[in-house]
Amino acid sequence: MLSISKLTPGQEFYYQRSVAAGLDDYYAGRGESPGIWAGSGADELGLDGVVQDGQLAKIIRGVDPVSGSRLRKQPRKREIKIERINAETGERRIETKTLRPVGGFDLVFSVPKSVSLLHALGDEETRLAVNAAHTSAWQAVLDYLEDEACVTRRGKNGVERENAPGFVAAAFQHRTSRAQDPHLHTHVIVANMARSPSDGVWRALDGNAILRTYRLAAGYLYQTHLRAELGRTLGVEWEVPVKGMAEIRGVPQSVLSEFSQRRLQVVARLTEWGTAGWRAAQSAATLTRERKEHVDLAQLREDWRARAAEHGLSQRELRELLHRSPTQQLASHGLLDLARRMLGPEGLTARRTTFSEPDLVMAWAEAHTHGAPAGRVRTIARRFAEVEGIERAGSEPQPGRPAFYTTSELLAAERGALALVERGRGVGAPSLPGVVVATGGLSAEQEAMARAVVTSPDRVVAVVGLAGAGKTTAARAVTAAFRSAGVPVIGAAPSGIAAERLRDKIGVPAVTLHRLLQRELPPGCVLVVDEAAMAETRVLEPILEQVERAGGKAVLIGDPQQLPAVGAGGLFAGIVERYGAVELFENRRQHDPQEQEALEAIRRGEGRDYLLFAEQRGRLVVAENPLAARDQLVADWWSAARDDLAGNVMIALKRSDVGELNTLARSLMDAAGRLGPERLKSPYAEFATGDRIVCRRNADRPHP
Numbered sequence: 001m002l003s004i005s006k007l008t009p010g011q012e013f014y015y016q017r018s019v020a021a022g023l024d025d026y027y028a029g030r031g032e033s034p035g036i037w038a039g040s041g042a043d044e045l046g047l048d049g050v051v052q053d054g055q056l057a058k059i060i061r062g063v064d065p066v067s068g069s070r071l072r073k074q075p076r077k078r079e080i081k082i083e084r085i086n087a088e089t090g091e092r093r094i095e096t097k098t099l100r101p102v103g104g105f106d107l108v109f110s111v112p113k114s115v116s117l118l119h120a121l122g123d124e125e126t127r128l129a130v131n132a133a134h135t136s137a138w139q140a141v142l143d144y145l146e147d148e149a150c151v152t153r154r155g156k157n158g159v160e161r162e163n164a165p166g167f168v169a170a171a172f173q174h175r176t177s178r179a180q181d182p183h184l185h186t187h188v189i190v191a192n193m194a195r196s197p198s199d200g201v202w203r204a205l206d207g208n209a210i211l212r213t214y215r216l217a218a219g220y221l222y223q224t225h226l227r228a229e230l231g232r233t234l235g236v237e238w239e240v241p242v243k244g245m246a247e248i249r250g251v252p253q254s255v256l257s258e259f260s261q262r263r264l265q266v267v268a269r270l271t272e273w274g275t276a277g278w279r280a281a282q283s284a285a286t287l288t289r290e291r292k293e294h295v296d297l298a299q300l301r302e303d304w305r306a307r308a309a310e311h312g313l314s315q316r317e318l319r320e321l322l323h324r325s326p327t328q329q330l331a332s333h334g335l336l337d338l339a340r341r342m343l344g345p346e347g348l349t350a351r352r353t354t355f356s357e358p359d360l361v362m363a364w365a366e367a368h369t370h371g372a373p374a375g376r377v378r379t380i381a382r383r384f385a386e387v388e389g390i391e392r393a394g395s396e397p398q399p400g401r402p403a404f405y406t407t408s409e410l411l412a413a414e415r416g417a418l419a420l421v422e423r424g425r426g427v428g429a430p431s432l433p434g435v436v437v438a439t440g441g442l443s444a445e446q447e448a449m450a451r452a453v454v455t456s457p458d459r460v461v462a463v464v465g466l467a468g469a470g471k472t473t474a475a476r477a478v479t480a481a482f483r484s485a486g487v488p489v490i491g492a493a494p495s496g497i498a499a500e501r502l503r504d505k506i507g508v509p510a511v512t513l514h515r516l517l518q519r520e521l522p523p524g525c526v527l528v529v530d531e532a533a534m535a536e537t538r539v540l541e542p543i544l545e546q547v548e549r550a551g552g553k554a555v556l557i558g559d560p561q562q563l564p565a566v567g568a569g570g571l572f573a574g575i576v577e578r579y580g581a582v583e584l585f586e587n588r589r590q591h592d593p594q595e596q597e598a599l600e601a602i603r604r605g606e607g608r609d610y611l612l613f614a615e616q617r618g619r620l621v622v623a624e625n626p627l628a629a630r631d632q633l634v635a636d637w638w639s640a641a642r643d644d645l646a647g648n649v650m651i652a653l654k655r656s657d658v659g660e661l662n663t664l665a666r667s668l669m670d671a672a673g674r675l676g677p678e679r680l681k682s683p684y685a686e687f688a689t690g691d692r693i694v695c696r697r698n699a700d701r702p703h704p
Helices: 013-018 023-027 040-044 055-060 113-121 124-148 207-213 215-234 253-258 261-273 278-287 297-310 315-320 332-343 357-367 374-384 408-423 444-455 471-484 496-506 537-549 571-579 593-603 607-616 626-641 655-671
Strands: 002-007 036-038 078-085 092-099 104-110 151-154 160-163 169-176 182-191 390-393 404-407 460-465 489-493 510-512 526-529 553-558 582-584 679-681 686-688
Touching: 002 207, 002 215, 040 169, 055 169, 055 182, 104 124, 104 207, 113 124, 113 182, 113 215, 113 253, 113 297, 113 315, 124 169, 124 182, 124 215, 124 374, 207 215, 215 357, 215 374, 253 297, 297 315, 332 374, 357 374, 390 408, 404 408, 408 537, 408 571, 444 460, 444 471, 444 582, 460 471, 460 571, 471 489, 471 496, 471 526, 471 553, 489 496, 496 510, 526 537, 537 553, 537 571, 553 571, 593 607, 626 655
Parallel strands: 460 553, 460 582, 489 510, 489 526, 526 553
Antiparallel strands: 002 104, 036 169, 078 092, 104 182, 151 160, 169 182, 390 404, 679 686
16 A cells, blocks of 8 residues: 655654664664665665664755755745635635645555464564565666656746656555554655756755646556565465555454454544544544554564464464465466457446556556555556557646546447547438427527427437426427427336336336337437436447437437446537437526526536535535535434425435435434334345335346
């Protein structure tokens, strides 16, 4: 795992307090190891070997520790003005916020828990092998970050980006967590400066390249290199990687849990807050942090061995984990098979239309279950980007901003659909030029939309309207006109719920787009697709082909600026961009002019005004913390759902939040006697009469 955080001047003293006074103390088990200089920038300054007292503080402040000369002027903390809005009165006021300078970045390379146990409980030879593998891995990844993310900016507003030669960094290896559990990790402190290759001036780094663009790829690369080294030297086998990281095969889960006390502290704080996510975990880790104390390592090891044995990992069982098999790498035929899968519908573009160079590194790093040297993974990723079947997407890459790609397979689907729309223009698709459309109850804008769709001879007609514009209501008039003329009409939508809603609104059979793929359309039919912006390209394209084969017409209704497709989408937006659409701009759902304006602000990307409006109307509940907000949400839901369970729902962004809300809601239902006494238990959940169950995958084959 690799976590990265910003470092302000002064925070570096933590690392100096944590290290031992010298090598003798370290090897005797007192304190942590002394820091060592790392990075090409450190070599350039003549910084080598052990970090001496006071040197790290100087480099963080932009001073050469050897000569004492100032390399980069450290910016002072500054104050900026931010606007605050009083929700009750609408009053806007200006407040001052202090921004502190970034002195460096703390890159924390952590081995998996099973590897920490191997390092803590193994003999001296094993510990040395784990140390060597860990050091080799983080050094290889530092090389990767120097090549890709060591970027400075120059010129007015920093518009000129340059790849600098390398980092000035200091590495501090730690063996325990703050809860005194085995936790082998290294803090690599990267100073926020690098020498510009064009003029030799030391400038600040582009933090986005380190913190965001390449962080995940670096973590995956570290883990696969570590697996390869430990497999080569100790012969351990690995479980299947999850998010780039794998545990040693054979280590009981109970042992991993027993030695994760630090993680339990963080999880407890997250539970107390009622939240989750990487940023929340970073905050929880900081607030639960205690100063690491110097301890007797020999005594700790005895305690660790006893605890491990109690949970199924004795010294004999530990030895059995070693030298099981030689390191296994993907053979050439395995690489080819994997490459084909990555280029296909279930590969790199299964859920997104494009992927970047760091995405390729992550994919290939995780594909090597038993690990691979970082250099090998980087080479494979680089060559893979050049194979037939991958095409460049977007603008040219810049330093710190990688290239993006897509697959020829996905592009072929998109291009095929656009070509179908082009050749279907004016082709004489089902239309009713002489029929009067029943427009009772429609606005003038909706009437115009209905007439345009009904009279158009195009194979594909797109309709775009903002939320609340009455797109589906106008589609009902379109459906009625075609059905009165004997033209068969079918409805479809990306999800089952949307299909049901469409069926109820327009009065014709409607199914999901996936289910429609298994059917042949009737000749000369009209297909109405609702929520077309959420349709995946690989699903919508063959459906348009079905419409063409049937000699029919497709009416695509949606809004490219609302929710996107779950998988690789964008086809509807492409059709609208190239061939236009019938548009509905009048908001008929919200009648309050202020609310209409607030919603329009969201569409323009200005969400703050809508939040103010919602809070003033009592639609936005502000709580002191996530836990209080969750409790209030459940209480409000139950107040309404007690008498109308089917008509009230709770919505959350993350699946973890959804799970917690469902658990709380079910407890309220059970306490109120809304669930039957008989229970059906599975390894994952308990079910009772009265539970509402949502099936997330369709069963297309009939049940016996």
